[in-house]
Amino acid sequence: MNGCLAKRAVLVSPNAPIEIWDGHVPSPGAGEVLLKTLFGGVCGTDVHLWKGEVELPGPCILGHEGIGEIVELGTGVATDFAGTQIKPGDRVYWVPMTPCGRCHHCTVTKDASSCEEWVAALFGDAKAPPVATYAQFALLPGRMPFYRIPDDTPSEAVIAFGCALPTVLQAYERIGGIRVGETVLVQGSGPVGLAATLVASMCGASQVIVIGTPARRLDYARRIGATEVIDLGIETTVAGRREGVLALTGGRGADLVFEAAGVVPAFAEGLELIAKGGRYVVVGLWSAPGSVAVEPRVLNNRNLTIAGSALFQARHVRQAIGVAQKCHRQMPMAEAVTHRFELKDAEIALSMVSRLETIKAVIVPN
Ligand SMILES: [Zn+2]
Numbered sequence: 001m002n003g004c005l006a007k008r009a010v011l012v013s014p015n016a017p018i019e020i021w022d023g024h025v026p027s028p029g030a031g032e033v034l035l036k037t038l039f040g041g042v043c044g045t046d047v048h049l050w051k052g053e054v055e056l057p058g059p060c061i062l063g064h065e066g067i068g069e070i071v072e073l074g075t076g077v078a079t080d081f082a083g084t085q086i087k088p089g090d091r092v093y094w095v096p097m098t099p100c101g102r103c104h105h106c107t108v109t110k111d112a113s114s115c116e117e118w119v120a121a122l123f124g125d126a127k128a129p130p131v132a133t134y135a136q137f138a139l140l141p142g143r144m145p146f147y148r149i150p151d152d153t154p155s156e157a158v159i160a161f162g163c164a165l166p167t168v169l170q171a172y173e174r175i176g177g178i179r180v181g182e183t184v185l186v187q188g189s190g191p192v193g194l195a196a197t198l199v200a201s202m203c204g205a206s207q208v209i210v211i212g213t214p215a216r217r218l219d220y221a222r223r224i225g226a227t228e229v230i231d232l233g234i235e236t237t238v239a240g241r242r243e244g245v246l247a248l249t250g251g252r253g254a255d256l257v258f259e260a261a262g263v264v265p266a267f268a269e270g271l272e273l274i275a276k277g278g279r280y281v282v283v284g285l286w287s288a289p290g291s292v293a294v295e296p297r298v299l300n301n302r303n304l305t306i307a308g309s310a311l312f313q314a315r316h317v318r319q320a321i322g323v324a325q326k327c328h329r330q331m332p333m334a335e336a337v338t339h340r341f342e343l344k345d346a347e348i349a350l351s352m353v354s355r356l357e358t359i360k361a362v363i364v365p366n
């Protein structure tokens with residue numbers, strides 16, 4: 001592969017056609033790893049970038065969910081970031097993000113998801129060797145975390161939930177985890193909502209209620225652990241949905257509500273669906289500006305706990321592989337991958353994802 005020309009999908013500017021650029025495949029330097037990209041996950045964030053809803057500093061290679069096969073290890077690299085031995089031919093999962101390792105968040109609060117540098121790698125020079133995943137190869141710099149995928153775990157089961165699963169794992173961690181036997185309500189049935197459903201089910205929630213749409217995603221939610229679903233297309237009013245949730249929870253509401261809806265009104269709705277003493281974690285409002293009226297005494301009088309969670313940390317990427325390894329036989333994780341696209345069709349993939357026509361779309365660059 002080294003020395004050959006290889007392709008990458010570049011977003012030159014928002015709302016412009018995706019361009020396919022060529023570049024030479026380099027040999028990895030000391031500490032670097034050269035990968036042949038097997039899968040690049042298409043994420044809602046890629047769609048936001050494409051549509052100009054997130055500021056873009058310049059042309060960038062799209063894709064931040066990747067599975068690659070090791071082609072060559074630079075000198076000094078013998079293990080992944082969990083200490084597991086690696087060799088050419090092994091599959092690894094990476095997200096092209098690198099904490100700086102020397103800021104307040106990296107060294108004092110130990111929360112790399114708050115590091116300002118964490119996502120900077122996504123917007124690197126589009127002419128440089130790619131670290132992003134809509135490309136035929138990736139050259140991982142020395143500090144970029146990656147983890148070996150165990151041989152018994154299909155790549156599709158890992159990429160199916162992309163960055164959504166690490167995001168969900170950090171969010172549950174921030175809100176204090178899932179308690180065995182409790183009722184979890186998930187707002188949203190996109191990749192984050194589906195990952196939240198899967199994890200709630202595997203961690204012992206007795207009831208997992210999903211509010212979302214379209215029907216295809218809700219059917220899939222049932223297959224990965226939802227015990228009840230409420231279709232936004234059928235139950236179109238806030239009051240009707242609240243009645244539905246109360247009827248399912250003995251009039252109490254849910255012990256834990258997980259916001260993965262991505263629309264601002266969902267926050268006010270979610271607050272009304274939490275049981276007394278319950279918890280609410282807000283995950284999906286990352287790129288949804290706006291405000292809602294909240295009566296603060298509700299939090300007070302109902303003993304509510306609310307947490308927000310943005311992004312994830314390297315350990316959640318490894319945990320996600322662990323979830324796939326454990327669950328892929330009993331849950332149809334790999335079947336979430338409903339659409340596969342060649343690199344040249346990245347734009348078609350983005351438009352299908354933006355129209356909610358997929359459960360999970362992936363780019364297969366090679
Ligand atoms: Zn993502």
Ligand SMILES: [Zn+2]
Pocket residue numbers: 099100101102103104105106115116117
């Ligand atoms: Zn930092």
